[in-house]
Amino acid sequence: MYVKDVVSRLKQLYPEGYFHINRDPFYLLISTVLSQRTRDDVTIPTTQKLFSVFGTVQEMAEADAEEIQELIKNVGFYRVKAQRIIDISRIVLRDYGGVVPDSMDELLKLPGVGRKTANCVLGYGFEQDVIAVDTHVHRISNRMGLVKTYDPDETEKELEKVVSRQDWKDINGLMVLFGQNVCRPVGPKCGECIMEDICPKIR
Numbered sequence: 001m002y003v004k005d006v007v008s009r010l011k012q013l014y015p016e017g018y019f020h021i022n023r024d025p026f027y028l029l030i031s032t033v034l035s036q037r038t039r040d041d042v043t044i045p046t047t048q049k050l051f052s053v054f055g056t057v058q059e060m061a062e063a064d065a066e067e068i069q070e071l072i073k074n075v076g077f078y079r080v081k082a083q084r085i086i087d088i089s090r091i092v093l094r095d096y097g098g099v100v101p102d103s104m105d106e107l108l109k110l111p112g113v114g115r116k117t118a119n120c121v122l123g124y125g126f127e128q129d130v131i132a133v134d135t136h137v138h139r140i141s142n143r144m145g146l147v148k149t150y151d152p153d154e155t156e157k158e159l160e161k162v163v164s165r166q167d168w169k170d171i172n173g174l175m176v177l178f179g180q181n182v183c184r185p186v187g188p189k190c191g192e193c194i195m196e197d198i199c200p201k202i203r
């Protein structure tokens with residue numbers, strides 16, 4: 001009942017959800033790789049800049065690492081990520097005919113792709129019922145007492161037990177917006193939060 005109430009309040013707060021996200025699987029894949037250990041306000045323009053120069057899997061696969069580094073140098077670990085982007089693009093081109101695979105097992109074979117990245121691609125790109133657990137989802141779920149976990153993979157499994165399946169793919173977008181604007185990592189705005197009356201505010 002509590003979890004249902006939380007999800008319903010989030011939907012009420014953000015009725016359009018994460019509507020502005022680009023749902024092309026390759027774009028999602030590369031943007032999620034770029035987002036690792038990087039703030040959203042840096043990731044979004046950097047992804048746009050990269051795709052404005054290298055717009056396709058083929059172009060990305062044939063790109064020079066230094067050119068990509070130059071375009072993405074605002075994100076953390078940009079040298080490693082530049083090489084990963086090229087490697088991922090070459091594998092997608094060589095092994096999957098240029099089409100991003102739509103299964104967890106295949107996505108996890110790509111360099112630098114973990115469950116969060118794979119679930120973002122599967123949820124947003126292929127509309128599969130998955131819960132992508134990033135730092136916002138992990139923090140908010142624990143703070144609100146929806147789960148009691150120590151790492152995002154565990155959070156994913158525990159959330160699957162308590163959230164209705166039909167809401168799985170919406171959880172990430174709703175909690176990202178909520179985490180950026182209200183239940184922030186530091187200085188959560190509890191006084192103006194719509195969850196104030198029900199949230200146990202753990203930690």
Ligand code: SF4
Nearest residue numbers: 183188190193196199
């Ligand atoms: S009351 Fe505070 S801790 Fe709880 S969800 Fe709202 S902002 Fe986060």
